[in-house]
Amino acid sequence: MSENRGPVVALVPAAGRGVRLGESIPKAFVELAGRSMLCRAVDGLLESGVVDTVVVIVPEELVDRARADLPDSVVVVAGGDERADSVRAGLAAATDAELVLVHDAARALTPPSLIARVVAELHAGRTAVIPVLPVSDTIKTVDVLGTVTGTPPRSELRAVQTPQGFDANLLRRAYRDVDGDATDDAGLVERLGERVRTIVGEPQAFKITTPWDLALARALLGQA
Numbered sequence: 001m002s003e004n005r006g007p008v009v010a011l012v013p014a015a016g017r018g019v020r021l022g023e024s025i026p027k028a029f030v031e032l033a034g035r036s037m038l039c040r041a042v043d044g045l046l047e048s049g050v051v052d053t054v055v056v057i058v059p060e061e062l063v064d065r066a067r068a069d070l071p072d073s074v075v076v077v078a079g080g081d082e083r084a085d086s087v088r089a090g091l092a093a094a095t096d097a098e099l100v101l102v103h104d105a106a107r108a109l110t111p112p113s114l115i116a117r118v119v120a121e122l123h124a125g126r127t128a129v130i131p132v133l134p135v136s137d138t139i140k141t142v143d144v145l146g147t148v149t150g151t152p153p154r155s156e157l158r159a160v161q162t163p164q165g166f167d168a169n170l171l172r173r174a175y176r177d178v179d180g181d182a183t184d185d186a187g188l189v190e191r192l193g194e195r196v197r198t199i200v201g202e203p204q205a206f207k208i209t210t211p212w213d214l215a216l217a218r219a220l221l222g223q224a
């Protein structure tokens with residue numbers, strides 16, 4: 001449990017449909033070797049020993065199912081149409097949080113040690129912390145026709161993972177004051193002009209997005 005500052009609350013957005021995965025149920029409820037992605041993501045947070053409360057955000061019709069699947073201590077709320085709507089719903093249920101983690105259910109195999117490293121940075125006084133990995137492919141920007149418009153220098157690029165950790169008031173301010181979309185929570189904090197610190201991520205924290213990712217996750221767990 002956290003000792004240095006107030007409660008650490010982990011929000012687990014799990015209300016996505018998983019269109020790119022193409023399974024018949026919402027992605028977070030798809031099983032990996034007999035346990036759902038959502039349960040595995042929550043297991044990792046609890047095993048890290050640095051999280052006081054877990055709030056999961058699921059599709060409205062699956063709130064009861066999630067409550068039945070998860071420990072009684074886990075708070076379950078309904079999400080929204082976009083990931084940011086789901087995070088906002090989770091934040092509203094985390095009124096006493098001083099530090100907040102936002103962690104995709106889709107990153108179901110994230111090692112607890114990575115979660116602990118993010119929280120350690122917050123305890124050390126950072127206010128926004130994200131795990132990242134270098135990219136191994138060259139990345140191009142393209143226009144609507146698919147014609148290349150540029151090649152950003154690879155040395156400056158990072159692939160971003162979760163959990164992303166924040167001072168709770170900073171994340172609340174970002175969700176309240178920033179207009180427009182961002183594909184991650186740190187993107188909103190950046191637009192406030194606040195500094196976001198990176199730490200080295202973990203390959204196992206990859207996001208299960210496509211059937212290929214699902215096959216990889218199952219293979220890593222020894223599932224045929």
Ligand SMILES: Nc1ccn([C@@H]2O[C@H](COP(=O)(O)OP(=O)(O)OP(=O)(O)O)[C@@H](O)[C@H]2O)c(=O)n1
Pocket residue numbers: 012013014015016017018019020021027028057079080081082083084086087104105106107207208209
């Ligand atoms: N309205 C949404 C959309 C996404 N998420 C969650 O945000 C995380 C990252 O999203 P992603 O992996 O892209 O999941 P989906 O949105 O389900 O995927 P897709 O775009 O293929 O439908 C997932 O844990 C997902 O459940 C959410 O809580 N609410």
Ligand SMILES: C[C@](O)(CO)[C@H](O)COP(=O)(O)O
Pocket residue numbers: 083104159160161162183184185207
């Ligand atoms: C938050 C995130 O996991 C960081 O890489 C990612 O941006 C979520 O992506 P999504 O596909 O837009 O949900």
